[in-house]
Amino acid sequence: MYTVVDIETTGNGIHGNRITEIALFNIDDGQITDSFSSLVNPGCEIPPFITGLTGITTAMVRNAPDFKSLAPTIMEFTQDRVFIAHSVNFDYPIVKKEFERCGEVFIRKKLCTVRLSRRIFPGYKSYSLGKLCSSLNIPLTDRHRAAGDARATALLFQKMLSQTEGPALVQHFLNARSQETTLPPNLPKESYLKIPATAGIYYFRDKNGEIIYVGKAINLKKRVLGHFYDRTEREQLMCRETHSIDFEQSGSELMALLMESIAIKTNFPKYNRAQKKQRPLYGLFSYADRDGVHHLAINRLQKGQQSPKVFYNQTEARLFLEALSIRFGLCAKYCHLQEGARVCNHFRVPQCNGVCRGTESPEDYNQKVEAALEDLREENKEFLIREKGRNRDEEAIIWVRNNRYRGYAFIPKTDTLANLDDLEARIQWQTHSSETDRILQSYLLRDSLEIIELGTLDRKESTLN
Known part of the structure; x- marks a missing residue:
């Protein structure tokens, strides 16, 4: 009926893992009826840190059979049986992958003793095999060797079957609709069931409550479940560390994206790759030199500095300044597009009217600089974006000033906001x-957004509803 399996591996990631030892214990009618164990030649060196953990060296497995030689025995041993392991979603994919390398298809029902023990023996601080066996007085010898760990897992499973609710829970876990074999080993099912099928962001937390991943979705429940089906190495490692999941509803995709971005930059989760790096910002600045000529220049923005135009890389900034110079007839020298030049002769920007050669007065030139800056100020309008709320009785308001995101609010539809205060x-x-x-900027290109222009109205007079 059941086969308890434990493996030792080379530890080279989920997909690069090769088996170095395997042990199987068959259980029928609650009793151990048969067992099998063997070292396995992985066809590669065993890393020193794995040898330190298991005691298995490359020399020990050099003359051991490879997995292909053992495959017929393992296939027959587990035929028509449930594959059981402590954290089955780690062991089962590795065994299945070894069979794939042999050109064989290996499909078994599976059962996780970590998840099952959480239900049958609730309240323990840790459900690792060693600590659980110690708490339940189950003998565990040859720790981190396949036969020792498999035997202890078999004894643990026997103990679970002997509990009053044990057999019924086993059958419940084996029901595909229960999703018990899909969920991570340390995640209580209740933590997943409470997640709604609405837009929002979600947080994966480890055993210490630390946030290890932040994601966003239009359908939170569906997206979270997708992580559990993902067989990439990074996803499997992340799911094994996940002990709880929190969420925040957003009402809309735009709100979810904004909330996710801030959450990642605030918490720096270990499994988030994007958006964690703080990129430098560049701003457009104006100043007058000793001759009274107004310069435009790009410089890195310091914390708290304001600028009429913000850029996210120097190339973008330079191209913008070139276009601005052409549009308003500005001098490439005084826009710092030609550092050290006596007079402007930029290959993309036409020659100016002569401020750098003394044929145009600083006053006339400065008027053009001011016109360019005024044009930028006209672009920097203040407005609100109205979006769907988290329920039918509220709406979301996103505040943008000078083209910069200021924040958001969820407001009941019955409330009247008289002004910005x-x-x-x-x-x-x-x-x-x-x-x-x-x-x-991506969402502002969509016609479906509802924009509330605020312009330059006095704060007390800006009616929003």
């Missing part, structure tokens, strides 16, 4: 970043 009392202030800027 009312909104400020409810806004959740957020930090603008290159990611939030890209998110907003």
Whole structure:
């Protein structure tokens, strides 16, 4: 009926893992009826840290049979049986992959003793095999060797079957609709069941409650479940570390994207790759030299500095300044597109009217610089984006000022906001970043967004509803 399996591996990642030892214990009618164990030649060197953990050296497996030689025995031993392991979603894929390398298909029902023991023996601080066996007085010898760990797991499973609710829970776990074999070993099913099928962000937490991953989705429940079916190495490692899942509803995809971006930059989760790096920002600045000529220049933004235009890389900034110079007839020298030049002769920017050669007065030139800056200020409007709320009785408001994300608020539809001062009392202030800027710029191109222009109205007179 059941085969308890334990393997030792080379530890070279989920997909690069090769088996170095395997042990199987068959259980029928609650009793151990047969067993098999063998060292396995993985066809590669065993890393020193694995030898330190298991005691298995490359020399020990050099003359051992390879997996292909053992495959017929393992296949027959487990035929028509449930594959049981302590954290089965680690052992089963590795065994299945070894069979694939042999050109064989290996499909078995599977059962996780970590998840099952959490239900039958609740309340323990740790459900690792060693600590659980110690708590339940189950003998465990030859720790981190396949035969020792498999025998202890078999005794643990016997103990679970002997409990009043044990057999019924085993059958429940084997029911495909229960999703018990899909969920990570340390994640209580209740933690998954509470997740709604709505838009929002979710947090994977480890055993210490630390956030290890932040994600966003239009359908939270469906997206979270997708992580558990993903067989990539990174996803499997992350799921094995996941002990709980929290979530926040957002109401819309745009809100979910903004909330996710801030959450990643705030928590720096270990399994998030994107958006963690703080990229430098560049700004457009204006100043007058000793001759009274107004310069435009690009410089790195320091914390707290304001600029009429913000860029996320120097190339983008330079191309923008070149286009601005052409549009308003500015001098490439005084826009710092030609450092050290006596007079401008930029290959992409036409020669100016002569401020650098003394044929145009600083006053006339400065008027053109001011016109360019005024044009930028006209672009920097203040507006709100109205989005769906988390339920039918509320709406979300996203505040943008000077093309920079300021924050958001969820507001009941029955409330009337008379002016911006009312909104400020409810806004959740957020930090603008290159990611939030890209998110907003992408969504502002869509006609479906509802934009509330605020212009330059006095704060007390800005009616939002």
